[in-house]
Amino acid sequence: MKKNILCFGEVLWDTFGEEKVAGGATMNVAFHLNQQGAGVAFASSVGTDSSGNDLVNFLKDNGLFNELIQRDETLPTCEVTVQLDAQGHATYVIPQPVSWDNIKPKANLSRCAKEATAIVFGSLVCRGTTTRNTLLNLLNDTKALKIFDVNLRAPHYTSQTIETLAARADVVKMNEEEIDLLINNKKSDLKDKINEFRQKYHAQTICVTRGADGAMVWHDHEFYEHPGFKVSVADTVGAGDSFLATFIAGLLNKLPIPQILERACAVGAYVASKRGATPRYVDGIVDLIAAR
Numbered sequence: 286m287k288k289n290i291l292c293f294g295e296v297l298w299d300t301f302g303e304e305k306v307a308g309g310a311t312m313n314v315a316f317h318l319n320q321q322g323a324g325v326a327f328a329s330s331v332g333t334d335s336s337g338n339d340l341v342n343f344l345k346d347n348g349l350f351n352e353l354i355q356r357d358e359t360l361p362t363c364e365v366t367v368q369l370d371a372q373g374h375a376t377y378v379i380p381q382p383v384s385w386d387n388i389k390p391k392a393n394l395s396r397c398a399k400e401a402t403a404i405v406f407g408s409l410v411c412r413g414t415t416t417r418n419t420l421l422n423l424l425n426d427t428k429a430l431k432i433f434d435v436n437l438r439a440p441h442y443t444s445q446t447i448e449t450l451a452a453r454a455d456v457v458k459m460n461e462e463e464i465d466l467l468i469n470n471k472k473s474d475l476k477d478k479i480n481e482f483r484q485k486y487h488a489q490t491i492c493v494t495r496g497a498d499g500a501m502v503w504h505d506h507e508f509y510e511h512p513g514f515k516v517s518v519a520d521t522v523g524a525g526d527s528f529l530a531t532f533i534a535g536l537l538n539k540l541p542i543p544q545i546l547e548r549a550c551a552v553g554a555y556v557a558s559k560r561g562a563t564p565r566y567v568d569g570i571v572d573l574i575a576a577r
Contacts (some may be wrong), residue, residue: 289324289326289402289403290323290324290325290326290402290405291328291397291401291403291405292311292312292314292315292318292326292327292328292404292405292406293311293388293404293405293406293410293420294309294310294311294312294314294385294405294406294407294410295310295311295312295329295363295407295409295410296308296309296329296331296340296344296354296385297309297312297340297362297363297364297383297385298336298339298340298363298364298365299365299367299377299522299561299562300364300365300366300367301367301520301560301561305364306560306561306562307343307562308365308522308523308561308563309329309363310409310434310436310525310526311327311329311405311406311407311410311434311526312327312344312349313527313562314405314434314527314529314530314533315327315349315405315530316347316349316530316563317526317527317530317531317552317556318530318533318534319347319348319349320565320566321530321534323533323534323537325349326351326353326397327344327349327351327353327354328354328388328394329353329354329355329388329410330354330384330387330388330389331354331362331384331385332356332357332358332360332361332383332384333356334361336361336362336364337361337384340362341354347563353391353393355384355388355389355391356384357384360382360384360387361380361384362383362384363380363383363385364380365377365378365380366378367520367522372518374520374521375522377438379409379438381412381413381441382413385416386410386412386413386415387416388410388415388416388419388420389419390418394419394423395426398424398426398427398429399427401427401429402429402537403429403430403431403533403537404423404424404427404431404432405432405434405529405533406424406431406432406434406450407433407434407435408434408435408436408437408438408441408442408450409436409442411442411446411450412441412442417446424453430455430536430537431454432454432456432457432458432529432533433450433451433453433454433456433457433458433488434459434526434529435447435451435457435458435460435463436525437459437462437463437466447467451482451485451486451488452486452487454486454488455488455489456488456490456533457482457486457488457490457491457492458492458493458494458525458528458529458532459492460493460494460496460525461475461493461495461496464479464493465478468481468482476501476508479491479493479501479503479508480503483503489504489505490502490503491503491504492532494525494528494553495513496513496521497513497515497518498512498513499511499512499513499546499550500513500546500549500550502542502546504542509543509546510546511543511546511550513553513554514550514554515554516554516557516558517558518558519557519560520557520561521557522561522562523556523561523562523563524553524554524556524557526556526562527552527553527555527562528549528550528552528553529549530552531549531552532545532546535548535549
């Protein structure tokens with residue numbers, strides 16, 4: 286699959302004690318799209334420090350480094366502390382400000398957005414004014430499919446920012462906790478919450494991931510569900526990002542939604558079974574998981 290997909294967002298180091306793993310939700314999506322053969326460009330910013338140099342080397346090694354990676358001479362590269370509970374579920378301590386809080390408008394970035402088939406973005410990178418304005422200007426000046434990964438990381442978001450991004454999105458992906466925060470109706474079931482969300486924001490496609498229980502999608506006036514795949518969880522870091530990458534690839538290739546959901550759940554399960562957000566695929570592993 287060769288599509289012009291622009292992923293705009295954060296790149297960082299996830300630190301697990303003494304171990305550091307490259308991450309960042311939108312970078313993870315770009316990484317997995319690249320593994321699946323998509324034509325993807327990643328836009329972000331890193332510092333000129335040693336951590337930034339190491340991230341540049343990681344991006345180069347994985348085919349994601351390009352002229353859209355800005356180098357900030359003032360702000361540091363982001364290093365996030367990841368804390369795991371007994372089930373491998375992650376919480377994050379994210380410093381501020383960091384280099385990707387200061388992604389600036391550039392002619393090459395504007396040109397890439399105008400030529401893109403799809404643009405993928407999240408909420409975390411929009412916590413700072415400079416980067417948020419850069420993204421909003423790109424979204425206002427492109428006909429690309431706009432894909433919003435809600436990805437709430439308290440306290441790094443406001444309701445106003447989430448509503449602004451959701452109103453511009455054609456495709457929205459979030460998890461159950463996030464839709465509960467955005468649709469404050471405790472008595473509603475998930476389908477009712479999705480319906481309320483789409484009536485408010487008018488997205489074409491809404492996907493809600495449910496952790497080990499798979500995902501639910503509203504698309505073209507129909508609901509679809511998949512129960513997920515059971516694996517031994519190493520950690521959940523990046524599982525939702527790999528799910529989204531697979532979902533995007535399926536949408537752009539116009540695959541049937543049930544097939545897209547099955548493959549996306551399979552990839553998410555595989556990544557959850559590995560440490561960190563960016564494991565390399567073993568040949569045939571996704572098909573093997575999906576065939577269970």
